[in-house]
Amino acid sequence: MTTSDLFYTMALLKIEGVGDIMAKKLISHCGSAEAVFKTKKQHLASIDGIGSMLLKNLKDESVFDKAHKELAFIEKNAINVTYFQDENYPDKLKHCVDAPVILFTSGTIDLKNRKIISIVGTRQITSYGTEFCKKLIEDLAPLDPVIVSGFAYGVDIVAHQLAMEHNLQTIGVLAHGLNQIYPKNHKKYMTKMEQNGGFMTEFWSSSNPDKENFVKRNRIVAGIAEATIVIESAERGGSLITANMANDYNRDVFAVPGRTTDKYSAGCNHLIKTQKANVLTNAADLVYMLNWDIKEETKSIQKQLFVSLDDDEQKIYDYLIKTGKELMDIIALECEFPIYRVSSILLNMELKGVIRPLPGKLFEAI
Incomplete structure (x- = not known):
């Protein structure tokens, strides 16, 4: 984004009645913030949501003084500025209709x-x-x-x-x-x-x-x-x-x-x-x-996540680590839990992402 683009964009944002959504609409229609100020009134009037009051406000030249002042502050303090169409603008924020046109960062x-x-x-x-x-x-x-x-x-x-x-x-x-x-x-x-x-x-x-x-x-x-x-x-x-x-x-x-x-x-x-x-x-x-992927070789991640297991879950997890994979009935027998209790524990462990079910009612530790 050039200094000139930034100047006119900031000036546009200072127009009374122009928020982030309207600014993006005007810029999209006219091609740039500078073009908004130079586009004839009759062309701007055709844009959805543009009323007579906003058309009048777009002639307010005091916004240029405000933009000049803020631009001087930005340059003096080496503030980073990101425009909503820039490649480095936060990706997910870019998809929010009311996201800021400009972000200032340090x-x-x-x-x-x-x-x-x-x-x-x-x-x-x-x-x-x-x-x-x-x-x-x-x-x-x-x-x-x-x-x-x-x-x-x-x-x-x-x-x-x-x-x-x-x-x-x-x-x-x-x-x-x-x-x-x-x-x-x-x-x-x-x-x-x-x-x-x-x-x-x-x-x-x-x-x-x-x-x-x-x-x-x-x-x-x-x-x-x-x-x-x-x-x-x-x-x-x-x-x-x-x-x-x-x-x-x-x-x-x-x-x-x-x-x-x-x-x-x-x-x-x-x-x-x-x-x-x-x-x-x-x-x-x-x-x-x-659905964050955890690679198998990243053992430290797994170990830290597993600390959150309660005593019963830890007992079953340790057993599955030792055996590799096992039937639910055998897990219940070897870990000394009622079968209904094992079913509930295994479901919680599956939701936590520490075990996975296999065909044939088998389970294994991840």
């Missing part, structure tokens, strides 16, 4: 051919949520996923910190421009974040972390990832908005179940109950549901 972000998951949740994360997040990222680390979150208090910053501990790329999606950081207390994490990924925003340096901006940025968190994981949430909260957006984008959503009496499990339990999220009990659930 750091060492590389999303090409990567597994990307978003982790969200309450700002009042409990020890239960912290421990689950810790185990989840620890077990997923060998698969080298990119961890996306909102850099806020609670679940967000815990997810970012754990990603950095395991040397995973992590991205903080901000609700303001790259000239500041919010919350200010998280400024201490900036350098390491940019070394292990960085920050992404659609907002200009003139934007403050206003309430509505947080809701708006949530669509990036939801749209950029293969799946959104809600660790903990009360009955209402921004993470539930993100989960709903992810559903709207036809993305996978996962929620960590909790006790019905726990305030910060209420949102997750509701997502599961209303079938807006899959149950997430461990990393194996995620790997199975997303």
Whole structure:
């Protein structure tokens, strides 16, 4: 994207009544943002959704001064800019109709051919949520996923910190421009974040972390990832908005179940109950549901995922490792479980991706 293209695109986005969807429509019709300003009014009027007020606003020349000012900030601070038609624009986000026309980034972000998951949740994360997040990222680390979150208090910053501990790329999606950081207390994490990924925003340096901006940025968190994981949430909260957006984008959503009496499990339990999220009990659930391939030679990945097995599952798994493959009846006999119990255990293990059924009612460990 040339400097000239960027200038006119930013100017277009500052026109009152032009959002991301309308901007893309205008650019598509006219060929470029610059052409939008140079196309005659009667031609623009033929575009679906263009009214007289918007045609009038397109003559507002004050947007060029605003674009010049922001362009100077971008150049001075070496901000990376990605246009929605660029090859390096996040692939999954590109397919969201309301995705930002322009993304501003800092750091060492590389999303090409990567597994990307978003982790969200309450700002009042409990020890239960912290421990689950810790185990989840620890077990997923060998698969080298990119961890996306909102850099806020609670679940967000815990997810970012754990990603950095395991040397995973992590991205903080901000609700303001790259000239500041919010919350200010998280400024201490900036350098390491940019070394292990960085920050992404659609907002200009003139934007403050206003309430509505947080809701708006949530669509990036939801749209950029293969799946959104809600660790903990009360009955209402921004993470539930993100989960709903992810559903709207036809993305996978996962929620960590909790006790019905726990305030910060209420949102997750509701997502599961209303079938807006899959149950997430461990990393194996995620790997199975997303159909992430685990090569047989990657033993460390398998071992870490298997840690999540309960005692009964571990006993059967160890037996199958030793025997190679076996009939369900023999498994029940040798492991000393009732046949009905073995059937249930084997189903859970199959869902976790640690065993597979074979013809003839045989089962083997993966």
